[in-house]
Structure formats: structure tokens, C-alpha cells
Amino acid sequence: MVTETERDQLNARLNAAYTSGSLDADDYQARLDQLFAARTLGELVPVVSGLPALRTYADPALVESTGGQPGELAPSRDTNRLTLLVVGGVALAVVVLAVLLLVLAG
Template sequence: MSELPISSPYRSTPDAPVPDQLRDQLSTQLNAAFTDGRIDGDDFRLRLDQLFAAHRMGELLPVVQGLPPLQTYADPAIVASAGGQPGELTQPRDASRLALVAGGVVVGAVLLIVILLLMLL
């Protein structure tokens, strides 16, 4: 019995032809599973053979069985890597811009106080 839900395309449309894009996607998934150590070399070769021999979606059930699902979302931009490695320090930010803004705020506050004092006198 398959652990995949009936809504899975491998079970819901078992007689549909296997699209080339899906074949490429599953090949990438199998390579990742093998690289990560989730499947051994013999299982990897067997699944690849089954993948490229399959003509119909239903024939892919043994290939996808037990593989983790594909990520169907992109990482949000706020957590996307800026190119560095974990634990690596980034370049310091330019403090001159912050100093200009802080100085402008202080000067503006002093001017506002002076104007208010002049209005009270």
C-alpha cells in the first residue's frame, strides 16, 4: 500500500504520461536524497533506473515512495543569504550616514527649542 495520498498525481492519474520536467525534478530529488544519505547507492541506482524506464505516472510510485516532499515556496527575501557563510562576519556599515542623520536631528531639536523660547518671550 502506498503512503502517498490518493490526491497525489502518481495515484490519481496513474495512466498519465510522465512529463520530462517531472523526470528532471525527480532526478534532482533523488540526487539530493543520495547526497544527504537518506538513500543508499543501490536504492539510488534502482530508483534512477525505474525513473527513466517509467512511461506512466503510476510507475513512479516506487521512485517517490519515502522521498521528502519538494519545497514549494521560495525563501522570503528577509532571510535570503547575502552571500556569506554561516558565522562569517559581514562588512561594517558606513557610520557617516548615521552620524549625519543624528546630527541633523540634534540641530533640528535645538532650533525648535530656540524658536519656542523666542515665542514665549
């Protein structure tokens, strides 16, 4: 059984393919007719055949695309001042604690 959600998703894919020029008007209309006449998932195979592959994953939020090619080095990132401030503060705290321990032990 084909659900309305599946029909809506396939309709959006067909619209995108038609808009991008991957489908001509006659093919687009024929696939729409098949889409809305289909009762089973098997009847949808001709509707999606030849369409661009559907992306089924999302890029992780931490991945930044630099637009380069695989194997190319990415440009270096600017140093974040807050990070330097935090690292410097932690280093200063360690030094102060070390001095206090030496004074108290002596």
C-alpha cells in the same frame, strides 16, 4: 505523461538522497530504473516515496535567519549611521522650516 523537466527534477532529488546517504546503491539504481521507465505521473509514486520532502517555497528576501530557536530573542542590530544621518537631517529641516514660518508670520 512525464516530461523531461519532471524527470530531471526527480533525478536531482534521487542524486541528492543517494549522496546524503538516504538511499543505498541498490535502492538508488532501482528508483532510477523506475524513473526512466515511467510514462505517467502515477508510476513515479514509488520513486519519490520515502525521499525527504521537497521544499516548495523560498524565504522572503527580507527575512534574516539568526540560526536561533523559535521564541528566542535575536541579537540587536547595529545602528546604521546613514539612517541616523537621514533622520537627523529631516529633523533639522523641520526645525529650520518652523523657525522660518515663525519669522515670516511675526
